[in-house]
Amino acid sequence: MMTARIKLRKGDTVVVSVGKDRGKQTKIERIWPKDGRILLPGINQYKKHRKPQGEGRPGEILTLSRPVPVANVALICPRCKEPTRIGFRMDGAKKLRVCRKCRADI
Numbered sequence: 686m687m688t689a690r691i692k693l694r695k696g697d698t699v700v701v702s703v704g705k706d707r708g709k710q711t712k713i714e715r716i717w718p719k720d721g722r723i724l725l726p727g728i729n730q731y732k733k734h735r736k737p738q739g740e741g742r743p744g745e746i747l748t749l750s751r752p753v754p755v756a757n758v759a760l761i762c763p764r765c766k767e768p769t770r771i772g773f774r775m776d777g778a779k780k781l782r783v784c785r786k787c788r789a790d791i
């Protein structure tokens with residue numbers, strides 16, 4: 686089965702291109718390739734209310750991040766610091782990612 690390949694990797698710096706967090710930059714914390722989603726700390730946050738669970742466990746409000754579709758972000762090139770698309774080049778048998786703007790290996 687062919688699924689859309691995710692070209693991003695954990696630790697890549699990306700910028701959010703849609704929604705209320707648009708323009709924010711952060712590093713990818715986790716990737717779900719099958720879902721096409723990534724987790725970005727501090728992005729797409731929501732508050733979860735947890736009920737008190739007996740004595741000594743008062744209720745609390747947790748702030749959590751929901752994964753976002755990979756299509757909603759753009760990679761920031763570590764070299765030119767611009768949002769870019771990822772290209773590939775072959776180095777012998779190795780496939781390397783390159784910035785489409787400055788051609789640097791990523």
Ligand SMILES: [Zn+2]
Binds near residue numbers: 762764769784788789
């Ligand atoms: Zn670049």
